[in-house]
Amino acid sequence: MLTSFKKNIETNFSFLKGKKLLIACSGGLDSVVLTHLLKSLNFEIALAHCNFSLRGKESDGDEMFVIGLANNLEISVFAETFDTKKFAKEHKVSTQMAARTLRYNWFEEILNDFKYDYLLTAHHLDDDLETFFINLSRGTGLNGLTGIPKENNKIIRPLLNFSRAEILQYAEKNNLKWREDSSNQKADYLRNKLRLQVLPQFKETNESLLNNFQKTxxxxxxxxxxxxxxxxxxxxxxxxxxxxxxxxxxxxxxxxxxxxxxxxxxxxxxxxxxxxxxxxxxxxxxxxxxxxxxxxxxxxxxxxxxxxISDVNTSEEFLVSKDGITSPINLKIEPSKYIGETEKNLIYVDSEKLNFPLKLRKWSSGDTFQPFGMKGKKKLSKFFKDEKIPLNEKDKIWLLLSDEKIVWIIGHRMDDSFKVNENTEKILKITYSN
Incomplete structure (x- = not known):
């Protein structure tokens, strides 16, 4: 397998030569074999191990094994312990999704902080087949059936051409040791059910299943x-x-x-x-x-x-000081000696007509204002309709208010009652930018 793996690297992953590589290592068969293969080919590698605290002493044992493996191979190792169940509860996601999020966020931190070029994972051909059936069972388009990508930005999967049987044979031939994850033997998740119950029967009926799958x-x-x-x-x-x-x-x-x-x-x-x-x-x-x-x-x-979809709470309000505000949008307020041309992102107002702090919020039904240049009041909903502003744009519009009175529909129209006139002594220039 070492010869085949070397050829695969030279053919498909030649860009890895001379790079700093981080291996996601669980301590299981696949990641241990990937580590030994790359070490045998003299790549500069380090290991990264996640302890998700899901299997008690067994999880701690996996961590100690990976640290020992790195020490024996004289390579660097990173290990991190996560409270996965707490994270899942706080973010209202499944344990599996929590573990995935924690894992890849941490891997990215290591890549950036320690200047590693790529993250290598030990996904293999059987993993690819399982993913195919999972996506098929959930309903997917063609893209969902094309399998696990060999490259995904900085994530590289150089074992995807190899079956689990080939990987096991290499490990046994080279007397490698690895850790068995007891949770892999429980048919609690769809992937485990496929791995333990469904796919073995497929392989029994068709010895060429994996080869035919690769062609497909x-x-x-x-x-x-x-x-x-x-x-x-x-x-x-x-x-x-x-x-x-x-x-x-x-x-x-x-x-x-x-x-x-x-x-x-x-x-x-x-x-x-x-x-x-x-x-x-x-x-x-x-x-x-x-x-x-x-x-x-x-x-x-x-x-x-x-x-x-915006993550800003539409009912949230923000106070605006005499200098302006920088979040959630950027408003700059400054004195001006003259009136320039009013634009969508720029208005001039009479300073004496404002009562600071001003308020910033999204529009709501029932809001009214007096459009600049008009005498009567108009509902914002009617203004938006007349201006042919689509619904998705309305939801993004901010209002600037003084004493609960609209000063400016930001980016669209100011209220006539705040305009500068012949009696104005102090002018304020208000500028909006994203």
Whole structure:
């Protein structure tokens, strides 16, 4: 296997030569073999081990084993203990997701702080097959069936061409020692059920399963590459970009064959799961919207507008001093000797008409103001409609207030009652920037 591994590195990962490599090492069979293979090829390596505190003394034993392995090989080692269950509870995620988040955040810190070039993980061909079936069972597009990527930014997986049987054979032949994770023998999770109960029966019925799977993966990847090339053309044709949104031209995408498939490819990755609702949105009335956990998709006339959901609490208020404010937006307030031209991000007001501290908040239904240059009051909802401001843009608009009275719909219109006139003695210039 060492010869095959060396050839794989030279063919697919030649860029690793001369680099500082960090290995994610659990102490299990796969990561121990990866460590020995790279050490045998004289790479500059170090180990990083996560103790998730999930298996008591067994977890501590894994940590001590990895530290001992590093000492025997005379290489550096990093070890960190996490309170995984506490993290999962605080962030309302599963234990598995908590462990993954903690692990990769910590790995990234090591890469940055100690100037390692790449993180190597010991995922192998059997892991890839399990992931294929997991994604298949959950419902996925072609991309979800193409398997675990060999490269993902700084994460490299050089064992993906090798089966677990090959890895085990190498370990036994070289008298390597490793740790067995007892939780891997419990069919509590879908991956373990596949590994312990389902896939062994598949392998019994087809001895060439893994080889055939590799061929299938290559074919699927070729198809995916073809789709990506085509989607680049479609993207340029039907999508326009704004500073904080993407707009899909409904009429143009409808003129293309396989409209729903194209829509899936454009929006896959933004967390949407109800694809029938996404498709129906193309024929919905203006204002109809659907949400994923991270994004909003809005029908606005002849466009679908995709925006990221803001994490700012819409009911939260911020006090603004005489100098301005820098968060959640940047407002600069300064004296001015003259009135310049008012712009979307710049207004001039009568200082005497303001009562500091001012207040910054999002708009709410029922808000009214007197638009600059007009005599009567107008509801903000009516103003937005007249200005043809789409719903997703309304939710991002901030108001600047003095004594609960709107001074400025920031980026749009100021209130007429705060304007500078012939009786003004002190002028304030207020500038807005993102």
């Amino acid at each position: 993966q290559r074919n699927l990847q070729s198809s995916q590459n073809l789709i990506e090339d085509y989607m680049a053309l479609v993207y340029n044709l039907v999508v326009s970009e704004a500073s904080d949104s993407y707009k899909i031209n409904v009429q143009k995408i409808k003129e293309l064959p396989h409209t729903e498939a194209l829509l899936y490819e454009l929006l896959n990755g933004f967390g949407f799961t109800e694809w029938e609702d996404v498709s129906n949105l193309m024929d919905a009335q203006t204002g109809k919207q659907i949400f994923s956990k991270t994004h909003q998709l809005l029908k606005n006339r002849d466009e679908l507008v995709l925006t990221e």
